[in-house]
Amino acid sequence: xxxxxxxxxxxxxxxxxxxxxxxxxxxxxxxxxxxxxxxxxxxxxxxxxxxxxxxxxxxxxxxxxxxxxxxxxxxxxxxxxxxxxxxxxxxxxxxxxxxxxxxxxxxxxxxxxxxxxxxxxxxxxxxxxxxxxxxxxxxxxxxxxxxxxxxxxxxxxxxxxxxxxxxxxxxxxxxxxxxxxxxxxxxxxxxxxxxxxxxxxxxxxxxxxxxxxxxxxxxxxxxxxxxxxxxxxxxxxxxxxxxxxxxxxxxxxxxxxxxxxxxxxxxxxxxxxxxxxxxxxxxxxxxxxxxxxxxxxxxxxxxxxxxxxxxxxxxxxxxxxxxxxxxxxxxxxxxxxxxxxxxxxxxxxxxxxxxxxxxxxxxxxxxxxxxxxxxxxxxxxxxxxxxxxxxxxxxxxxxxxxxxxxxxxxxxxxxxxxxxxxxxxxxxxxxxxxxxxxxxxxxxxxxxxxxxxxxxxxxxxxxxxxxxxxxxxxxxxxxxxxxxxxxxxxxx
Numbered sequence: 001x002x003x004x005x006x007x008x009x010x011x012x013x014x015x016x017x018x019x020x021x022x023x024x025x026x027x028x029x030x031x032x033x034x035x036x037x038x039x040x041x042x043x044x045x046x047x048x049x050x051x052x053x054x055x056x057x058x059x060x061x062x063x064x065x066x067x068x069x070x071x072x073x074x075x076x077x078x079x080x081x082x083x084x085x086x087x088x089x090x091x092x093x094x095x096x097x098x099x100x101x102x103x104x105x106x107x108x109x110x111x112x113x114x115x116x117x118x119x120x121x122x123x124x125x126x127x128x129x130x131x132x133x134x135x136x137x138x139x140x141x142x143x144x145x146x147x148x149x150x151x152x153x154x155x156x157x158x159x160x161x162x163x164x165x166x167x168x169x170x171x172x173x174x175x176x177x178x179x180x181x182x183x184x185x186x187x188x189x190x191x192x193x194x195x196x197x198x199x200x201x202x203x204x205x206x207x208x209x210x211x212x213x214x215x216x217x218x219x220x221x222x223x224x225x226x227x228x229x230x231x232x233x234x235x236x237x238x239x240x241x242x243x244x245x246x247x248x249x250x251x252x253x254x255x256x257x258x259x260x261x262x263x264x265x266x267x268x269x270x271x272x273x274x275x276x277x278x279x280x281x282x283x284x285x286x287x288x289x290x291x292x293x294x295x296x297x298x299x300x301x302x303x304x305x306x307x308x309x310x311x312x313x314x315x316x317x318x319x320x321x322x323x324x325x326x327x328x329x330x331x332x333x334x335x336x337x338x339x340x341x342x343x344x345x346x347x348x349x350x351x352x353x354x355x356x357x358x359x360x361x362x363x364x365x366x367x368x369x370x371x372x373x374x375x376x377x378x379x380x381x382x383x384x385x386x387x388x389x390x391x392x393x394x395x396x397x398x399x400x401x402x403x404x405x406x407x408x409x410x411x412x413x414x415x416x417x418x419x420x421x422x423x424x425x426x427x428x429x430x431x432x433x434x435x436x437x438x439x440x441x442x443x444x445x446x447x448x449x450x451x452x453x454x455x456x457x458x459x460x461x462x463x464x465x466x467x468x469x470x471x472x473x474x475x476x477x478x479x480x481x482x483x484x485x486x487x488x489x490x491x492x
Contacts, residue, residue, distance in 0.1 A: 028098035030077040037107045039069030044108055045438035051084040053247050056310055056334040062446045064354055080244050087111040092139050095128045095193050102126035134194040145176050146205045162214050162229045170235055173206035196242045204252035207236035211255045215262050224269040225291040257307035264288040283314035302327040309335045345463025355439040366409055366432050373405040374488045375459035381414040382423055384453040390473040391427045397473055398430050400482045411436050462490040
C-alpha cells in the first residue's frame with residue numbers, strides 16, 4: 001500500500017462568484033469546480049462541506065455557493081486522494097489526482113433527497129471522470145446494499161449474541177462483495193479505483209458495525225481482545241494493492257482504536273490491572289496499548305495506535321514521549337498536529353458569517369445577555385430517537401445549574417415549524433429555543449462540527465467555543481454533565 005503520510009502543503013483558494021481566470025504555475029494544483037443545477041439562494045442551503053483524506057487529520061473546508069450556483073475549491077495536492085462532499089447531510093465521494101481540473105454538475109433535487117440515486121448529477125470533465133461517474137451512479141445502490149445488513153444498533157438484551165452476530169454480519173459482507181463483483185462483471189467495469197473504492201466501502205462498513213455491536217446497549221464486560229469475536233479483524237483488513245487509502249478504511253481503524261479503549265475501561269479480563277492503575281490515578285491507556293501490541297506489526301497496527309494516542313483524553317506521562325516506539329515519524333507528526341484554536345467568541349463568529357441579515361440577526365438575538373455565562377447547546381429533531389429520549393430530562397439538568405450563570409439554547413432542525421413548537425410546548429422546556437434555517441445550520445456545521453444528532457456543545461464563559469459533550473442527557477449522566485459545565489467557567 002502506498003504510504004499516505006507524506007505531509008503536504010495546502011493552499012486554499014475559495015471563490016464563490018467567478019471561476020479561476022488565470023493559469024497557475026504551481027505544480028500538483030487541483031481544482032474542483034461545482035455547478036449547482038436549479039440553485040435558488042432564497043430556498044436552498046448556500047454552503048457545501050468538503051473533506052480531503054489526509055491520514056489522521058483530514059482537511060475540512062466549507063465552500064460558499066454563489067447566487068449563481070457556483071463553488072470552487074483549489075489546492076496544492078501531491079497525490080491521488082478521496083474527497084468527501086456533504087450537502088444537506090447527503091454524502092458522496094470523488095477521487096481527485098494532482099493537476100486535475102474536475103468539473104461537476106450537481107442537482108439540488110439529488111442532494112436534498114436522501115433517497116435520490118444522484119442520477120441527475122454528473123462529472124462533465126476531469127482525469128478521473130470515468131471513476132467518479134461510476135461512484136455517483138452506484139453510491140445509492142451500495143449504500144442500500146450495505147444498509148440491508150443487520151446493524152449494530154439493533155442490539156438489545158434479547159438480541160443475537162456476539163458470535164452469532166459476527167457470523168451473520170460477515171456473511172452479509174461476503175454476499176455484498178459477491179453482488180458487487182457480479183455488478184462489475186455484468187457492466188463490464190474494469191476501473192481499478194472504482195472497484196477498490198466499492199470493495200473498501202463494503203468491507204469496512206461491516207468492520208465498523210462489528211466493532212460497535214458488543215458495546216451497544218447492555219454493557220458486555222465479558223468481551224476482551226482475545227475473544228473469538230475479534231477474529232473478524234483478519235477478514236476485513238484490506239488487500240495491499242489499493243492505489244489510495246479510502247475514507248471507509250480510516251474510519252474503521254479509528255473505530256478499532258475506540259473498541260480497545262472501551263475494553264480497557266470495562267473488560268473483566270483487565271479488572272485487576274485497572275484497579276492497580278486506578279490506585280495510581282492514571283488512565284487505562286496502558287491496558288489499551290498492551291492489547292494493541294498483540295496485533296501484527298504492520299501499517300494497520302501503526303494507524304490504530306496513532307488513533308489511540310490522538311483520541312485518548314488522558315495519556316500517562318510515561319507514555320507521552322513513547323509514540324515513536326510504535327509508529328514512524330511521519331505518522332507521529334500527525335498525531336501531535338494541533339488545529340489552531342478559534343479565539344473569536346460566538347457572537348463575533350456569527351457576525352462575520354456570510355448569511356442573510358435576517359438569519360444572522362435571529363441567531364445573534366439568542367446570545368443577548370449571555371456575556372460571562374456558560375452556554376449549553378442542544379441540537380435535536382423529532383425523528384431522532386435519542387433526541388426525544390433526552391428532552392424530558394433537560395429541565396432536571398437546568399435545575400441542577402440554577403444557581404450558576406448558565407444559558408441553555410435548544411436548536412431544532414429538519415422539521416416543520418408546527419412540529420417543532422408543539423414538541424417544545426409538550427415538554428415545557430425552559431431555556432431559549434430556535435428552529436434553524438439551512439444556512440444557520442451550516443454555521444454550526446462549520447464551527448461545532450454538527451453532522452449528527454443529538455449534538456451537545458458548550459460555549460465557555462468568555463464566549464469561545466468549548467467542548468462537545470458526548471454524554472446523553474439521562475438521569476444517570478446529569479451530575480457528570482453538570483461538572484463538565486463547571487469546567488467551562490473562565491476567570492476574567
